[in-house]
Amino acid sequence: MSSDFWIILTACLVAALNALLGSFLVLRRMAMIGDAISHAVLPGIVIAYFLSQSRATLPMLVGAAATGLLVTALIEFLNRKVKLQSDASIGISFTFLFAVGVIMISYFGTNIDLDQECVLYGEIAYVPMYNIAVGGMDLGPRQVWIVGSVLLFSIVSVIWGYNRLAVTTFDPEFAASVGINVVFWQFFLMGGVSLSTVVSFESVGAVLVIALLVGPAATAYLITNRLTPMIVMAIIAGVMASVIGYYLAKYLNASIAGAISVVIGIQFAITIVIVSIRRRYNRLKYEPSQNAPV
Amino acid sequence: MIKEIKEPVIEVHNLTVVYDRKPAIWNIDFTLPKGQIIGVMGPNGSGKSTLLKAIMGVVNANTGWVKVAGEDIEGVRKRVSYVPQRQSVDWDFPATVWDVVAMGRFALKGVFKKLNADDRSVIEESLKKVNMYTFANRQISQLSGGQQQRAFLARALAQEADIYLMDEPFAGVDASTEEAIVQLLKQMKKEGKTLLVVHHDLHTAQNYFEWLVLLNTRLVASGPLTEVFDTALLEDTYGGTLTTLTKVAELLDKNDMPMRHK
Ligand SMILES: Nc1ncnc2c1ncn2[C@@H]1O[C@H](COP(=O)(O)OP(=O)(O)OP(=O)(O)O)[C@@H](O)[C@H]1O
Ligand SMILES: [Mg+2]
Numbered sequence: 001m002s003s004d005f006w007i008i009l010t011a012c013l014v015a016a017l018n019a020l021l022g023s024f025l026v027l028r029r030m031a032m033i034g035d036a037i038s039h040a041v042l043p044g045i046v047i048a049y050f051l052s053q054s055r056a057t058l059p060m061l062v063g064a065a066a067t068g069l070l071v072t073a074l075i076e077f078l079n080r081k082v083k084l085q086s087d088a089s090i091g092i093s094f095t096f097l098f099a100v101g102v103i104m105i106s107y108f109g110t111n112i113d114l115d116q117e118c119v120l121y122g123e124i125a126y127v128p129m130y131n132i133a134v135g136g137m138d139l140g141p142r143q144v145w146i147v148g149s150v151l152l153f154s155i156v157s158v159i160w161g162y163n164r165l166a167v168t169t170f171d172p173e174f175a176a177s178v179g180i181n182v183v184f185w186q187f188f189l190m191g192g193v194s195l196s197t198v199v200s201f202e203s204v205g206a207v208l209v210i211a212l213l214v215g216p217a218a219t220a221y222l223i224t225n226r227l228t229p230m231i232v233m234a235i236i237a238g239v240m241a242s243v244i245g246y247y248l249a250k251y252l253n254a255s256i257a258g259a260i261s262v263v264i265g266i267q268f269a270i271t272i273v274i275v276s277i278r279r280r281y282n283r284l285k286y287e288p289s290q291n292a293p294v
Numbered sequence: 295m296i297k298e299i300k301e302p303v304i305e306v307h308n309l310t311v312v313y314d315r316k317p318a319i320w321n322i323d324f325t326l327p328k329g330q331i332i333g334v335m336g337p338n339g340s341g342k343s344t345l346l347k348a349i350m351g352v353v354n355a356n357t358g359w360v361k362v363a364g365e366d367i368e369g370v371r372k373r374v375s376y377v378p379q380r381q382s383v384d385w386d387f388p389a390t391v392w393d394v395v396a397m398g399r400f401a402l403k404g405v406f407k408k409l410n411a412d413d414r415s416v417i418e419e420s421l422k423k424v425n426m427y428t429f430a431n432r433q434i435s436q437l438s439g440g441q442q443q444r445a446f447l448a449r450a451l452a453q454e455a456d457i458y459l460m461d462e463p464f465a466g467v468d469a470s471t472e473e474a475i476v477q478l479l480k481q482m483k484k485e486g487k488t489l490l491v492v493h494h495d496l497h498t499a500q501n502y503f504e505w506l507v508l509l510n511t512r513l514v515a516s517g518p519l520t521e522v523f524d525t526a527l528l529e530d531t532y533g534g535t536l537t538t539l540t541k542v543a544e545l546l547d548k549n550d551m552p553m554r555h556k
Contacts, residue, residue: 027387083314163400163407171383171397177350177376178401178453179368221388225433230388 003128006141008246010127011260013147014200015212015238019220020154021193022213023231026221027169032087033075033190034213036094038197038206040071042101045198050108057146061198068194069187071097076186124204124256143203150199154192158231161188166227208257212238215264219271241267295527296324297517301364303328303457303488304349308358311341311348317511318344322358324507324516326490331483333503333519334492337532340510342492343379346459349490350376362457372402375455377446379462379492385434391445392430395420398452420451423478440467447475457488464493476502496528 018034025031041064048063071093078089130142139145158165168175168185176182193213200209220233245260252259302325309322319341326332334342347353349360351367362370375398398420399413409417421427424444429437434445443463450458464472479489479502490507493499499506499519506522508514508531515522515531 160406163397163403164405166389166393167397167400170387170389170394171378173347173352173378173382174376174397174401174449176352177371177374177378179371180401225388225435226390226393227388 004246006128006144007124007256008243010141010143010147010203011124011242011246011256012239013144013151014204014209015216015242015260016235017147017151017154017196018200018209018212019216019234019238020151020158020231021189021196022217023220023227023234024165024169024189025193025213026217027227028189030086031214031217032090032210033072034193034197035206035210036075036090037068037071037190037194038201038209040094040097040101041065041067041194041198042098043067043104044070044101046101046104046108050104057142061195064198065191065194067097068197069191072187072190072194076183127203143199146199147203150195154196157188157192161185165189204257204260208261211261211264215261215268216241219264219268222271222275237267238264295515295517295522295524296513297521299325299327301328302326302361303363304490305361305364306345306349306358307360309345309348309355309360310357311344311353312356313344319348319509320512322509322513324513326488326507326516327505328488329483329486330504331479331489331491331502332505332507333499334490334507334509335494335496335499335531336509336514340531342509343461345509346376346461346490346492349459350374352376372453373456375450375453375458377450377458377460377463380439380443380446380465382461385437385442387434389434390431391421391426391434391437391441391448392417394434394445395430395448395452398449401453416454417448417452420448423451424448425474439465440471443467444471444475447478456486457490458482459490461492462494463491464495464498472498499523 022031022034025034044063044065044067045060046063048059052059074093074097075086075089078084078092079086082089084092127141127143132139132142132145164175164180164185165188168180168182172182175185197209197213200212204212216234216238217230219237220230224230224233241263242260245263246256248254248263249256249259304326306322306324310320311318322345334345336342344353348355349362349367351360360367362374367374395417396409396413399409399417400407418427421430424447426441426444426448429441429445434442437445443466447460447463450460463475467475479491482489491502493502500523503519505517506519507516508522508527510531510533515527
């Protein structure tokens with residue numbers, strides 16, 4: 001199959017994954033935690049690399065997910081126990097962990113062939129270069145399989161915990177009052193975000209990960225009025241932006257991740273315009289017309 | 295004035311909750327009777343919401359314990375319903391009135407359980423009781439304050455609990471909605487339910503409650519309304535500010551006159 005197909009498929013899978021989890025983050029006003037996690041997992045990846053002495057995927061994922069949970073715990077701790085504002089808690093936690101990761105890399109120096117460029121800016125165009133083959137049969141790029149399985153796992157988990165995720169997002173005090181473990185569901189979500197962030201930014205880079213976590217969910221939030229449609233719409237918007245972004249990049253001969261991010265921004269802007277026009281139109285419809293008796 | 299009773303439905307002992315080194319409630323000790331409408335009153339920041347949350351175990355107590363129906367709250371959660379202050383949630387959340395009320399049913403079920411026909415009819419009934427059935431499919435961001443409050447009450451009704459803890463159910467609702475809610479509370483009382491209601495208006499308190507808890511970080515009083523609704527205790531609760539003192543004076547003038555009855 002053509003490399004176009006694989007790149008678009010990877011982008012769509014990454015988009016769907018991030019739109020799904022991003023919907024909950026946006027509603028919990030924690031959109032920027034994706035940014036934090038995507039940086040904070042660096043030391044986890046380095047340690048996993050160091051312990052396993054390989055760039056195998058599984059240890060990396062475990063290391064990343066563990067650090068993701070660690071940064072979530074750190075943020076929760078600073079926010080709830082130390083009573084630091086949540087943005088300050090996020091800022092301190094992830095810059096600290098990211099810096100630890102950077103120091104680790106420079107300390108172990110040449111022993112580690114982790115590409116920092118790739119970690120931050122991941123290049124989706126290279127995805128088709130790392131195919132996996134079983135028994136001589138080409139099964140397509142490794143990334144497609146990794147992101148695909150994390151997506152499947154996330155969908156199953158979200159469906160399983162859907163009502164709990166919804167109620168702890170909308171009204172955590174009520175949720176606690178009926179005996180739901182609010183902290184568990186917070187970590188459940190954050191564990192998923194850590195996992196998805198790390199598999200995503202390996203292929204599309206940190207910036208597009210944030211764009212995909214926040215943009216489609218924010219767009220969907222504007223045009224839907226229930227949770228399930230919002231999530232579905234976010235996934236559709238993310239997938240659409242990926243396809244359009246890919247061809248835009250090809251046409252302009254520009255970076256694919258950059259083009260997708262731009263399309264996400266444009267999508268959001270167009271939605272705002274449409275929503276406000278619709279609102280104004282509705283208002284005109286109900287306001288007394290000029291001919292009405294004064 | 296703290297009146298203790300036998301076989302209380304809620305028993306609070308030595309309860310203290312401290313946020314940031316500053317106590318929100320301090321050494322609270324009381325017992326509440328079953329099957330009554332009980333008012334919790336006190337000035338802003340006096341710890342009313344904290345008391346309700348501590349009873350539900352939503353905030354952790356620093357000292358003391360709570361027993362509900364003679365048991366630890368963990369054992370009786372399904373029989374107790376908590377209605378948070380309306381302002382505590384984001385009403386722009388993408389959900390319909392139905393979705394919010396359904397949360398009251400999901401609360402009783404395990405993870406990954408679907409609503410069945412019984413659940414749906416309970417939700418429908420609950421919506422009808424608060425006169426919100428016609429709004430079932432409306433997005434919650436498009437509700438007025440009073441409608442939001444009624445959606446919260448419907449969610450509580452859907453829990454089919456025996457004991458209800460309601461944080462300011464009358465805040466920001468108009469007179470007719472307030473009246474409708476009061477009728478609902480009285481109906482629930484008739485069905486044997488116990489209602490603990492945080493309330494702000496001294497004028498109406500006399501008509502709504504049979505038992506009153508007065509709070510100002512410390513417990514000022516807990517007892518039958520007729521014994522607790524008294525100048526000295528109210529002054530103790532609301533402090534010496536000019537406006538509240540005038541209010542209390544006005545109320546006492548009124549007290550000499552026959553109480554309003556409907
Ligand atoms: N999460 C919190 N963190 C820190 N302090 C808090 C928190 N919640 C409440 N407080 C403080 O505890 C005290 C009691 O608050 P609480 O909300 O229980 O009062 P209240 O009687 O319900 O007030 P209101 O009538 O305004 O609703 C207040 O001084 C408040 O500032
Ligand atoms: Mg309060």
